[in-house]
Amino acid sequence: MTVQPRERRIIHMDMDAFYAAVETLDRPEIKGRPVIVGGSSRRGVVSSASYEARAYGIHSAQPIATAKRLCPDGVFLPVRMRRYQEVSSRIMEIFGRFTPLVEPVSIDEAFLDVTGSERLFGSVVEIAGALKKLVLEETGLTVSAGVAPNKFLAKIASDMDKPDGLTVVEPGMVAAFLDPLPIDRLWGVGEATRRTLTGTLGVRRIGDLKRLPRGLLERRFGKLGLRLYDLARGRDEREVVPGHEVKSIGHERTYPEDILDPDRARREILYLADLVARRLRRKGFSGKTVTLKVKYADFTLRTRSSTLALGTDDAREIYAACLALLPRTEVGRRPLRLLGVSVSNLEREMDRQLALFQDERRLKKRRLNLATDRVQEKFGDRVIGPGSLLEKDE
Amino acid sequence: MEIKINRDDLLRSVARVQNIIEKRSNMPILSTVLMTAEGSHITLSATDLELGLRQTLPAQVGKEGSVTISGRKLFEILKESKKEQVEIRARENNWVHITDQVARFNLACMPPEDFPAIAAPEEVVSITLDGVLLGEMISKTIYAVTMEEAGFKLSGVFVEKAAVEGETFLRMVATDGHRLSMVDHRVPGVETLEMGSGVMIPKKGMAELGKLAGEGGEVELGFKQNTCLARKGDAFLMIRLLETKFPDYRLVIPKEETCSVSLDRIALLDAMRKMVILSNERYRAVKVSIQDGEMELVSTNPDLGDAQETMAVDYRGDALEMGFNARYFIDVLQAMESESVRLGFADPSKPCLIRGEADSGFLGLIMPMRL
Numbered sequence: 001m002t003v004q005p006r007e008r009r010i011i012h013m014d015m016d017a018f019y020a021a022v023e024t025l026d027r028p029e030i031k032g033r034p035v036i037v038g039g040s041s042r043r044g045v046v047s048s049a050s051y052e053a054r055a056y057g058i059h060s061a062q063p064i065a066t067a068k069r070l071c072p073d074g075v076f077l078p079v080r081m082r083r084y085q086e087v088s089s090r091i092m093e094i095f096g097r098f099t100p101l102v103e104p105v106s107i108d109e110a111f112l113d114v115t116g117s118e119r120l121f122g123s124v125v126e127i128a129g130a131l132k133k134l135v136l137e138e139t140g141l142t143v144s145a146g147v148a149p150n151k152f153l154a155k156i157a158s159d160m161d162k163p164d165g166l167t168v169v170e171p172g173m174v175a176a177f178l179d180p181l182p183i184d185r186l187w188g189v190g191e192a193t194r195r196t197l198t199g200t201l202g203v204r205r206i207g208d209l210k211r212l213p214r215g216l217l218e219r220r221f222g223k224l225g226l227r228l229y230d231l232a233r234g235r236d237e238r239e240v241v242p243g244h245e246v247k248s249i250g251h252e253r254t255y256p257e258d259i260l261d262p263d264r265a266r267r268e269i270l271y272l273a274d275l276v277a278r279r280l281r282r283k284g285f286s287g288k289t290v291t292l293k294v295k296y297a298d299f300t301l302r303t304r305s306s307t308l309a310l311g312t313d314d315a316r317e318i319y320a321a322c323l324a325l326l327p328r329t330e331v332g333r334r335p336l337r338l339l340g341v342s343v344s345n346l347e348r349e350m351d352r353q354l355a356l357f358q359d360e361r362r363l364k365k366r367r368l369n370l371a372t373d374r375v376q377e378k379f380g381d382r383v384i385g386p387g388s389l390l391e392k393d394e
Numbered sequence: 395m396e397i398k399i400n401r402d403d404l405l406r407s408v409a410r411v412q413n414i415i416e417k418r419s420n421m422p423i424l425s426t427v428l429m430t431a432e433g434s435h436i437t438l439s440a441t442d443l444e445l446g447l448r449q450t451l452p453a454q455v456g457k458e459g460s461v462t463i464s465g466r467k468l469f470e471i472l473k474e475s476k477k478e479q480v481e482i483r484a485r486e487n488n489w490v491h492i493t494d495q496v497a498r499f500n501l502a503c504m505p506p507e508d509f510p511a512i513a514a515p516e517e518v519v520s521i522t523l524d525g526v527l528l529g530e531m532i533s534k535t536i537y538a539v540t541m542e543e544a545g546f547k548l549s550g551v552f553v554e555k556a557a558v559e560g561e562t563f564l565r566m567v568a569t570d571g572h573r574l575s576m577v578d579h580r581v582p583g584v585e586t587l588e589m590g591s592g593v594m595i596p597k598k599g600m601a602e603l604g605k606l607a608g609e610g611g612e613v614e615l616g617f618k619q620n621t622c623l624a625r626k627g628d629a630f631l632m633i634r635l636l637e638t639k640f641p642d643y644r645l646v647i648p649k650e651e652t653c654s655v656s657l658d659r660i661a662l663l664d665a666m667r668k669m670v671i672l673s674n675e676r677y678r679a680v681k682v683s684i685q686d687g688e689m690e691l692v693s694t695n696p697d698l699g700d701a702q703e704t705m706a707v708d709y710r711g712d713a714l715e716m717g718f719n720a721r722y723f724i725d726v727l728q729a730m731e732s733e734s735v736r737l738g739f740a741d742p743s744k745p746c747l748i749r750g751e752a753d754s755g756f757l758g759l760i761m762p763m764r765l
Contacts (some may be wrong), residue, residue: 288542309542309571352679353719354761355571356745357546357641 007171009124010240011112012146012154013095013131016163018108019048022087023077025140034074038064043256043337047079051163084108087139094134098127101240109158111151113240125168132166152236153177156185174234179207186231188224196220206232249285250293250342251275258297262332265339269322270315271389272341277315281373285346286311290321293340294329304328310355311347314365315386318343395431395459395484399451401494404480405472407449408465410629411440413602414447415465426462428509429482431455439512440465443634445599446512450628456483460506461490468492471499512632518623520616521583523564525626528615529608531566532600534577534729534756539597540570547639551600554592555584563755567643573722574643574745575729578755589617592638599633606631647759648747651738653714655689655707659735659750663727665703666720669693672701679717679763684709684739693720716742717765723748726758 015021019037024030034053038046044064056071067074088107095102098121101113114127121127128145135143146157148169157167157177169177183206184194197203201212201220209232217225230236251272259265269292280286290312291305304325312318322341326332375384408427416424428439436453439446461484472480477494485491485500492499535551542548548570556565556578562585563578595603599622606626607613614625622633669680672695681692689707694700716739727735732750739746748758 307542309540309548353572353763354743356569356574356643356646356759356761357571 015108020050248344252340258335273318280313287343289345295338396456518616525607532604594636685713
């Protein structure tokens with residue numbers, strides 16, 4: 001007797017030009033114009049570009065400077081992550097109405113396993129259509145959907161007909177769908193692998209790849225080769241894993257010019273620590289491990305961590321932990337282009353383990369932090385904060 | 395320098411001083427052992443700048459003088475030799491020649507003048523105490539030391555003279571902010587020690603002192619100028635003390651208990667070990683419920699399931715329910731010796747007290763967790 005593998009119904013939902021779309025939604029006057037969202041500094045890159053902007057050859061990860069050259073009249077806007085997060089959680093909530101198996105991949109895309117939902121909500125294609133309609137009605141945003149028997153195919157499908165698309169890969173149509181696609185659509189095929197495949201083995205399309213024996217792929221590419229063998233045949237057994245637990249909370253910045261001055265570096269760290277602490281408090285976490293990340297001007301990356309006895313969500317404590325890590329870096333002696341601060345080893349509540357020594361200062365600080373958070377929520381981030389950061393805003 | 399020495403004796407001494415040597419030091423000299431020949435003996439010294447150990451042993455000295463040798467290499471050479479005696483000779487330009495008449499080693503070494511001097515303060519008031527007893531005090535406290543950073547300085551064992559009912563005891567206390575261990579012992583002459591209102595001995599130094607003392611015999615112990623000095627036989631240990639920022643632990647010891655139960659130590663230890671099977675970083679709490687004649691332990695981990703065990707106790711009174719990190723119980727119960735232990739509880743915001751008949755002078759405290 002053979003066991004028939006359960007046929008799955010997977011949907012990949014991918015928001016269309018998400019950040020740019022949210023900005024257009026919030027400022028109807030820029031509708032129809034090329035909108036580019038990205039880092040505002042000289043070294044910033046494009047995070048998201050509207051379809052109007054893409055017509056100028058602008059795409060994400062492109063330096064902002066290049067985008068400005070390509071489209072001088074574009075609407076260039078800074079990233080407002082908090083706002084996108086807010087819209088994103090509303091969208092994820094809509095997805096959750098049809099199945100508990102929602103796996104957010106990033107802020108603007110998610111996999112849904114609706115195998116068990118068809119009896120309740122109709123066919124998978126009807127569910128995908130209903131999701132698109134609800135997202136548009138409730139948020140005003142369009143989303144592209146890919147429907148397929150697994151995650152790999154669903155992800156490719158959602159990208160086929162952007163924006164506002166709905167692409168279905170029927171189980172019997174997998175080969176017809178995949179074979180004509182270029183090989184760099186496969187997960188794991190970067191520039192180097194593509195060059196080997198095309199240059200040495202003459203493989204350009206996924207259909208060509210299917211002609212290569214499994215053993216050859218394994219010898220050439222190891223584990224990746226085996227995966228390519230399966231993917232080329234549309235096979236992908238990975239489950240949709242709901243939840244996606246938060247493991248760390250952090251923030252980093254790339255600076256417009258390299259930083260050598262240690263005082264300046266310390267101020268930037270304080271600024272990052274303050275942001276991270278506020279996000280920890282907003283999400284109700286405290287964390288015990290503080291990590292400082294430094295990218296030097298030559299792009300070498302170093303991270304240094306230390307673990308505290310008690311979990312913290314306080315900017316000063318995070319800052320102090322980072323300062324203690326500084327001697328283990330070359331900050332102040334070697335120019336750096338990026339600093340990052342993150343807190344991991346997260347605990348859900350503040351100190352579930354009670355402490356023997358009640359630190360009065362700690363309790364007072366906590367009350368102060370919560371009060372500051374409320375002021376900032378009401379009047380904005382800039383009205384209150386660490387004094388040493390004041391000159392930043394000049 | 396030129397010596398002949400018994401290989402076994404030297405190996406044992408090198409093994410001892412080796413512990414102190416920094417494995418990954420940015421000062422290469424700290425990975426070496428200083429060997430000084432004088433009269434009819436040699437002295438081995440090792441230091442990590444916070445901690446220094448000197449060991450003297452008899453040798454046939456052909457020519458007095460000093461050399462430094464990589465501690466690791468010297469240890470390996472001695473370990474691999476099968477002969478009874480080895481010869482060590484200093485050569486020009488800091489080369490050191492070692493031979494057991496079978497193999498010959500020539501080692502490029504560093505000049506002995508570069509070795510940091512371990513300056514011992516003079517005229518130190520010291521007392522003599524039983525090594526086994528000192529070792530016991532250390533092993534009953536050191537497990538609670540934390541190297542994690544906190545507002546207080548907790549990376550060592552706090553040692554002080556404590557007056558209890560008109561008598562002066564030698565007291566050691568260690569805490570990581572969540573649990574605490576404290577042990578008192580009557581030691582003749584303790585009131586003469588120059589240790590102010592208490593000293594902090596760092597964990598590494600305390601561990602070395604514990605090893606030295608644990609071998610038995612009498613240990614001389616004294617304090618002076620931010621240094622702890624200990625001598626046992628031919629070994630001399632110097633520990634630089636930590637700055638004391640130890641919290642006022644006396645305030646957190648509950649004055650009274652509302653519930654107290656006696657349990658078999660090993661049975662409770664085993665039960666806690668079983669509870670730990672289902673705990674992890676996120677779910678560490680074991681629920682301890684006590685009611686008429688019964689103590690129940692429950693560990694729940696939403697990802698895995700739950701575990702439960704019930705033990706009979708001699709308690710009659712109001713029911714009580716609290717959460718604890720089972721690992722803290724395992725640590726303290728392992729360090730104790732008594733057959734039966736007594737747990738005392740006050741309320742869910744106060745620590746549990748742990749005592750045992752045969753662990754005289756010992757008190758363990760464990761703070762609960764919110765359930």
